[in-house]
Amino acid sequence: YNDVARSPFETPMPVSPTVLSPFDDFSLPSGGVIIKSSDGVEFKVYKNILALASPVFRDMFMLPQASVSDVGNGGDAKGKPEDAADGGSDIITVTESSQTLQVLLRFLYPVLPPTLNGTSSDGTIKDAKAFVDGIQPVLAASMKYEMTLVTKFLCKKLIDGAEETL
Numbered sequence: 001y002n003d004v005a006r007s008p009f010e011t012p013m014p015v016s017p018t019v020l021s022p023f024d025d026f027s028l029p030s031g032g033v034i035i036k037s038s039d040g041v042e043f044k045v046y047k048n049i050l051a052l053a054s055p056v057f058r059d060m061f062m063l064p065q066a067s068v069s070d071v072g073n074g075g076d077a078k079g080k081p082e083d084a085a086d087g088g089s090d091i092i093t094v095t096e097s098s099q100t101l102q103v104l105l106r107f108l109y110p111v112l113p114p115t116l117n118g119t120s121s122d123g124t125i126k127d128a129k130a131f132v133d134g135i136q137p138v139l140a141a142s143m144k145y146e147m148t149l150v151t152k153f154l155c156k157k158l159i160d161g162a163e164e165t166l
Contacts (some may be wrong), residue, residue: 033061034091035105041098042091043105052107054145060092100137107142107150116157125161132158 010085017080033050035043051058094101106114118127135154142150 016072036091036093037098037101038095039098041101041138043098043101045105049108054147056145062072064109096137096141100141103138104141104147104150107153108147125164128161131161 001077031047031064032044033047035045035050037043047057047061051061083145096104106112114130115121115122116123116138118125118129120126135158139151139154141147142154
């Protein structure tokens with residue numbers, strides 16, 4: 001293993017998933033929530049960013065606190081929120097993997113966009129199958145949470161990729 005710091009876009013997803021900045025902020029203020037992936041990785045995010053990007057999350061955050069939980073099961077919110085270990089933010093468990101959430105959330109935050117599987121650093125598709133396989137769960141999640149801008153971007157990328165590879 002090389003100890004030289006690398007860009008998170010150059011490093012493949014580790015076998016034991018970890019969350020990358022900015023979703024690892026342990027000083028998340030009271031306006032935050034933790035999204036817990038299906039493989040147990042916790043993403044510390046701001047409610048206002050999720051609410052602006054997703055009417056599903058916006059509506060969920062407007063529910064009484066006692067009903068916010070487990071949005072990943074078909075979008076149904078039920079039960080009491082799981083308490084975070086730090087005693088602060090609520091934890092919302094979703095069905096998406098940490099790899100899918102890492103890509104999806106990077107589209108929402110004011111950070112460099114993710115490099116999608118099967119693409120080069122300039123965004124050109126170099127492996128169509130890897131690209132489609134990688135984008136599919138992210139596109140499904142963007143549609144599930146009604147993240148219109150992300151969905152439109154990914155659909156355009158798919159169409160552009162089809163044109164490039166034909």
